[in-house]
Amino acid sequence: MAISxxxxxxxxxxxxxxxxxxxxxxxxxxxAERAGVGAGTIYRxxxxxxxxxxxLFQELHDRICTGLxxxxxxxxxxxxxxxxxxxxxxxxxxxxxxxxRFIEQYLNSPYGNAFRRVRLMGAGEEDDDPYxxxxxxxxxxxxxxxxxxxxxxxxxxxxxxxVARDHILGFVALNEVLLVQTVQACWDGIKR
Amino acid sequence: MAISxxxxxxxxxxxxxxxxxxxxxxxxxxxAERAGVGAGTIYRxxxxxxxxxxxLFQELHDRICTGLxxxxxxxxxxxxxxxxxxxxxxxxxxxxxxxxRFIEQYLNSPYGNAFRRVRLMGAGEEDDDPYxxxxxxxxxxxxxxxxxxxxxxxxxxxxxxxVARDHILGFVALNEVLLVQTVQACWDGIKR
DNA sequence: ATTTTCGGAGTGAATATTCATTCCGCACGA
DNA sequence: TCGTGCGGAATGAATATTCACTCCGAAAAT
Numbered sequence: 333m334a335i336s337x338x339x340x341x342x343x344x345x346x347x348x349x350x351x352x353x354x355x356x357x358x359x360x361x362x363x364a365e366r367a368g369v370g371a372g373t374i375y376r377x378x379x380x381x382x383x384x385x386x387x388l389f390q391e392l393h394d395r396i397c398t399g400l401x402x403x404x405x406x407x408x409x410x411x412x413x414x415x416x417x418x419x420x421x422x423x424x425x426x427x428x429x430x431x432x433r434f435i436e437q438y439l440n441s442p443y444g445n446a447f448r449r450v451r452l453m454g455a456g457e458e459d460d461d462p463y464x465x466x467x468x469x470x471x472x473x474x475x476x477x478x479x480x481x482x483x484x485x486x487x488x489x490x491x492x493x494x495v496a497r498d499h500i501l502g503f504v505a506l507n508e509v510l511l512v513q514t515v516q517a518c519w520d521g522i523k524r
Numbered sequence: 525m526a527i528s529x530x531x532x533x534x535x536x537x538x539x540x541x542x543x544x545x546x547x548x549x550x551x552x553x554x555x556a557e558r559a560g561v562g563a564g565t566i567y568r569x570x571x572x573x574x575x576x577x578x579x580l581f582q583e584l585h586d587r588i589c590t591g592l593x594x595x596x597x598x599x600x601x602x603x604x605x606x607x608x609x610x611x612x613x614x615x616x617x618x619x620x621x622x623x624x625r626f627i628e629q630y631l632n633s634p635y636g637n638a639f640r641r642v643r644l645m646g647a648g649e650e651d652d653d654p655y656x657x658x659x660x661x662x663x664x665x666x667x668x669x670x671x672x673x674x675x676x677x678x679x680x681x682x683x684x685x686x687v688a689r690d691h692i693l694g695f696v697a698l699n700e701v702l703l704v705q706t707v708q709a710c711w712d713g714i715k716r
Numbered sequence: 717a718t719t720t721t722c723g724g725a726g727t728g729a730a731t732a733t734t735c736a737t738t739c740c741g742c743a744c745g746a
Numbered sequence: 747t748c749g750t751g752c753g754g755a756a757t758g759a760a761t762a763t764t765c766a767c768t769c770c771g772a773a774a775a776t
Contacts, residue, residue, distance in 0.1 A: 354634060356547075359735060361754095370753030372738075381736065440632040442546065445693055452695050479705060482696040483687055487709050490682030495675055501637055503644050504674040513671060517679050521713030530726095551761060562727040564764075573762070 339377050341367040343388050350385075351433035355441070389438045389447075392431055396424060400462060410475050411519060413466055418492060418515040425496040426506060432496055439493075452482055463488070467522075476522050487521045531569050533559040535580050542577075543625035547633070574635075581630045581639070584623055588616060592654060602667050603711060605658055610684060610707040617688040618698060624688055631685075644674055655680070659714075668714050679713045 345367035349358035360381060364371040378384035400420050404413070425432040438444050451461070467484045470476030476484065495514050499506040506514075537559035541550035552573060556563040570576035592612050596605065617624040630636050643653070659676045662668030668676065687706050691698040698706075 360737080361735080364754090371736090372754065373752055375737070376751070436632070440628070448690075448693070448695065452690075477705070477709060479702070479709070480696050482690045483683075483702065483706055483709075486686035486690060487683045487706075487713070490684075490686040491675075491679045491713065492682075494678035494682035498640075498644075498674045498678060501640070503640065504672050510671070510675065513669070514675055514679075517669060517671070517675075517713045520715075521679070521683070521709045523712075552763080553761080556728095563762090564728065565726055567763070568725065 338367075338369060338373070342369065342374055342377055342384070343391065346384060346388055347392075347434050348430055350437060351430040354437060355385075385438070385443065389435065389443070392435060396421070397461060399424065404462065410466065410470050410473065411523070414470075414488075414519055414522075415512075415515055417462060417466065418488065418518060419511060422492055422496060422506075422511055422515065425492075426499055426511075429500045432500060436493065436497060452485075470522070475524060477524050479522075484522055488518050491518050491521075530559075530561060530565070534561065534566055534569060534576070535583065538576060538580055539584075539626050540622055542629060543622040546629060547577075577630070578635065581627065581635070584627060588613070589653060591616065596654065602658065602662050602665065603715070606662075606680075606711055606714075607704075607707055609654060609658065610680065610710060611703060614684055614688060614698075614703055614707065617684075618691055618703075621692045624692060628685065628689060644677075662714070667716060669716050671714075676714055680710050683710050683713075 342363065345363045346358060349362055349366060360374060361371050364374055367374075374384065378387065400417055402420075404416060406413075408416070439447070463485070464481070467476060467481060467488070471478055471481075471484075479487075491514065495504070495506065498504050504510075534555065537555045538550060541554055541558060552563055552566060556566055559566075566576065570579065592609055594612075596608060598605075600608070631639070655677070656673070659668060659673060659680070663670055663673075663676075671679075683706065687696070687698065690696050696702075
């Protein structure tokens with residue numbers, strides 16, 4: 333097994349275990365076994381478990397952000413862009429339940445609070461997150477309600493994450509129609 | 525100390541520690557110390573740690589459900605009732621950050637998934653949750669979007685929980701005005 | 717009224733388990 | 747042969763849970 337493959341195996345094993353059983357149910361020994369490597373080997377690739385988890389999240393986050401911009405017409409109307417991004421995101425989660433469940437757990441943990449702190453409070457440096465720009469533009473152009481960015485995020489993301497979670501847990505069967513209706517409802521929530 | 529007081533001391537200590545430091549940071553020894561009892565005593569009141577945590581959640585849930593109905597006029601217009609319940613809930617969370625943080629952690633864990641499963645899937649038995657009735661009535665009377673109950677819950681609760689969390693973490697300062705605006709936005713999301 | 721007995725709540729040191737992390741010998745490629 | 751990457755048993759810290767004992771108050775016996 334090539335060196336970089338092994339790294340990927342470890343990340344993938346961690347993703348699966350944490351997604352399925354939570355942080356509690358993902359001891360290093362189990363990750364190693366599922367990855368098909370020795371426990372000690374993990375420490376050749378990651379300084380410790382925290383670093384492993386953070387790097388895993390970072391990789392997923394970057395990949396998703398990049399993916400969201402596929403076929404994203406910057407010149408389209410604001411509402412259309414919002415719907416495009418949101419449906420793409422929701423679809424991604426539904427198609428990748430393991431990744432979703434990991435991300436959800438990560439965000440609902442001390443890790444996630446730190447992440448949000450950097451992201452929200454961090455001075456408006458370069459930010460590859462397309463949502464932020466979208467919402468800020470919407471506020472400026474008086475298309476979106478004049479509320480703090482954090483609240484707008486809550487209104488747009490809160491339902492998306494909740495619906496994705498309930499779909500994956502089998503509490504609702506999201507089909508294409510329902511998915512679009514949900515995103516539309518989110519838009520109704522933030523639009524002026 | 526009377527017998528029931530001791531039980532309450534234990535529950536309160538667990539609430540504080542879990543709210544402040546997560547499930548990880550609340551070992552039985554620490555709960556016992558904060559409650560001012562011996563570690564073994566806890567096992568006289570609760571079969572094990574899981575039971576303790578579940579009973580704590582159940583008590584909070586019941587208390588909140590009861591409190592929400594204070595001054596709740598069943599005969600008011602639907603929208604007004606929704607606003608009443610939602611603002612009361614959001615206010616409660618903001619005024620009781622420890623309880624909120626515990627509840628949030630509980631819901632975002634295997635415990636919470638089990639809870640939701642019972643609650644959503646459970647045949648429509650008696651349900652003291654006033655929200656459920658409200659939404660179902662809204663759908664029937666064509667005031668609320670015709671979406672599955674789970675999706676409506678996501679649209680209404682998702683943002684509320686997210687906003688409460690961000691307020692408590694200090695990412696936004698929710699005042700009375702902002703609170704009402706947020707609830708109004710949630711209504712915009714679910715209304716037809 | 718005084719003493720004795722008894723039951724069960726309370727305790728916390730001891731135990732058993734679970735983990736992250738380390739370490740050392742092995743195997744394989746150079 | 748040398749050295750590097752690897753595995754997985756060993757380690758030690760942290761934890762939930764147990765259990766043998768103490769203690770106290772309330773009955774029962776005197």
